[in-house]
Amino acid sequence: MPTALLESMKRELDFLRRNFWDLSLVTWIPFILLAAVAVQMSAGVMRDLPIVVVDRDGSGFARELIRRLDAASGLSVAEQAPDMQAAERAVRSRRAYAVVLVERGTAEEIQKGSTAEVVAFYNASYSTPSGAALREIGAVVQAYAAQLATTQTAVVLGPGKIRRPPLAVRTTILFNPQGSYEFQLVALVHPAILHLIFMVAITSALGRELRDGTIGSWLERWPRRDAIYAVAGKLLPYFCIFMGWAVLATGYLAGFRGWPVAGSIALILLGYATMYLAYIGAALLFVGITLTMGTALSAAGLYAGASFAFAGAIFPLESASTFARLWSALLPYSAFAKLLAEQWMMGAPATDSVRQILVMLIFLLVGAAIGLPPYIRAARRPEIWGRR
Template sequence: MTTPTGGVFGRALRAEVAHLARSGWDLILLIVMPVVLMVVVGAMLYQGVVRDVPVAVVDQDHSAFSRAAIRHMEASPGVRVVAQPTDLEAAWPLMRSGKIYSLAYIPRGAEKNAFRQPDAVIVYFTGAFQTVGSLAASAQTTALTSAAAPLILDRARALGVPAARLKTPAVQVTILGNPHLSFELFLGGLIMPGVLHLLMACAAVMGVGRELRGGSLQAWSARMDGRLAAALAGKLTPYVLAFTLWGAVWIAWLCGWRGWGVEGSLLVLLGGLFALMAATAGISALLVTLTGDMDVSFSATAVYAGSAIAFSNGTLPLLHGPAFAQVWSAVLPFTHYLRLQNEQMVLGSDIAASIEPLLILLAVAVGTFALSVPLAHRRARRAPKPEDLSLSLPTRSFGGAFVGTFAGIFKHRPLSSTILLAVVAYAFYYPMAYVGQTPVKLPVAVVDQDHSALSRRLVQEMNATRALDASVVTASPSEAERMLRNGEVDAVMHIPERFESSLIHGDAKGVGLYLNGAYLVRATAMGKALGGAAAAAAEQTLTPVIEATRLLERAPTVVQRPLYNTTDGYGSYAVPAVSAIILQQTLLLGAALFAGLRRETGAQPLSTRSFLGLWAALTLIGCVASLFYFGFVFWFQDYPRMGDLFGIFLAVPVFAASVSALGLAIGSLFDRHERAMQILVATSVPLFFLGGAAWPLFLMPEPLAWLARLSPSTSAIQAFVKLNAAGANVAEVAPELLTLAVLAVTFGAVAWRRLGDRSSNPAVG
């Protein structure tokens, strides 16, 4: 007598819940990690807006203008003047060491008409930490411009030119959905859904993969009466519901408690969240049933879900990126969820606009689940194959353990694929999301109510930029705003009636600029490009007035120059920092897998010499991988590299030693080696943001900033970016190197204790 399908579903559901109730590590993934990561991300972004960025001023003019400029900077909430070096040579060490993010250089004679190139007022900012550096530079530029304004008017009056004739059109910027340019809303809406998506994927892989026996599902199929469709559905349901609930909790925190609100339909937003988790569960089931190998499934999960944020269009848009990046972005379910979330949570788009991504997510969920069922039946018909997980090392020989470590890595596919192949694969895979470096030809709607030569010139100037494409010209502001909210365009430029005539007669009307606040990276780039296009078009109209009074020579020229990332490219800023995370996580996972395999197979404890041999071998692998990135990969991808060779060669071994020791210590806790991938993969994204590259450490709560330094990647990101890009010397990164050395010694002692003393290895779950 067979069990009804509904009975199998219920039986599988109850069996999975019962397993979760008694499995410590699965409960950690299902309950503890979402809570901890939400607390970390929430605390990290709590301040929301970048404020009090440390900057410096080199004042060689010592004039009323330069003193006024410094007062304006000190009054700005965005920056904090922490140093006033006497010259640029004294300022560069502050920039290289990361003590300042931006530097205003006011040359001698600036107040006496020295505003022209090459004696322009220059604002240097660190492009290696682009987000904070560019915001600091903008704040300093605004302060300089404000200080110069009275000077220009005084000289105009002295020349007998009416001040009104000098007015240029103001640009009124309106940010839809995120008017305060809050990084809490932008990054919070990007990071946590991506992390929950990755946690969900790992949990589902472990849930289904746990039933594999030698690549077969035969035993599980027998317990479920062969009804694997119902059994798979019952097994995956607890994970889908749990992570949908955690996603709803995060939305409640961000939009409710923190007050950002849901601009569109909460029901559609929650439906999209559920569809994302269901699609993730379907993909996990498909990977396990297709490969019959949990390690391979985890590796594939790390590739597709671990990089989902990078390929999601949430940061650098892929509209005109490489074909692979565009196709891969469209394949990934997180891309479609993020679009739906931004439309409904941030922009208040029409519900109809979000139906497409919702249907795509549901189709992925149904399609992958439907494909996994016949594959599961196929796995159930296969006989289990014997597995050899043994990983023995000579217990009393440094050299034997050193050589045996490499032999073990090549023997076990999970180790070789994680420690060796993943390092190479990620070197070329991850940068594909940032090949374009800057936004290219993003669609702009132009509301032209002037229909003048100037408005047409303004459209031409926009189309001449690399970033903009004035693809739509309309007379209806409401239609343009609807297009912006529904994602049909990325910005709107509103040119009012009588715009040209008012500009010529000295009563300039403003240009309205509307940007999509859900995507701050592209909004910032488009704001600069649109503002520049408006200024260029207006300058042609005002040229007769300017030339008549020769004020072009007397107006201040403030030039911004990015340092250490001269193209100001997003990839040149993001990938070098992410590389430290890639290097850490591949080595960390490999070391944890190594220790987990030894624990799982009951290997003998190691003597001190053997442990040091194991540690040295893993450290050497980490060194080779790091130098491969900083030498060949950065050269191949044309990223800033090898600024200080001695510092790099000193920092790399200390970093590799700290990471490998941490991996061995963590891996010794796991009851089975797959836990390394299940537990550690999802930490990659939060660890990157805790590294201070995208969101600076000084804006985080001090206890969190100190805790972040327990991860080697935090100090490594700071040190490697400064050494590679800025050419910082050892003394300028000494705090980071000292932290890494302390971590290496501390984690090494813990790992030696764990691997060398079996009595201290209590099981967890």
């Protein structure tokens, strides 16, 4: 192992040992954040989402519909409000995500053979639970409507005249058939948390040498090639620590929680490694261009913090603006999210995911090529040391 790399690695480990908060950033803080996400999403599938029913009809049909809504696994009739004002108050106070309104004369319309309407209002401010509640309400109402249509036809025309629908849709879920939010979100949020903390930690480690004026005593004595090894040695402890977190996060879902990996675990971990390398390139770019710890940290937080929203894993990019699609392409996490879906959930061929690894390596090469030379030269420029 090159002397410069080994000495820098020992130097950084000694620094972490002596500085509580820097050590905390890579040890117990990631653990708390990963555990909080894991516990919050451990239920997997949303159940018993509270809704409010306003029954203006008071008929047997309305009572049966309320019973069916409450019996649905994804819903819970938390309240039967006397009017829409009371139902609105329940939604505003977050006691319910949706309101189901049964108007007067609904049962009469059904008995006459007309098409009655059951109105559903939902709170789009909480789009995920409200959307799930709305889908469940629609399924319950449609199933009840189909039963009523069959019953009425049998009464009017006789059981022998009942005809099955000439066309039906059969839906087959290809991946994540359980519809688990734990499987979908925890697998994505854990690396999103890790790469953000990782980039803040390495940007801080590089920028600290400039802020404290220690970059000269650290790098100036090394020739250019050894200086590159020294920078690599400084960042190596962080890379190893966060690869350990990647193994733990993957083992939690695949081992402890039992979610099957359709593709290759080795390729997923290789994806983690190349994602970290890509963000090393980004950190070198920001520190090398700004040569200021505070500015580089601000850029790092903005760059890595926006990754989850623009990765295209939760919010589709197909109809997004040109800026959103461009910003997504400039984020290494976007390539990692694709690799994760391909290997964990979809079982895609390894050749498809290798493309994402190559994309992430480009970030390392470009960032290091632009940011590393001015950072190394800064070791011989004491006039820029000490800037915050």
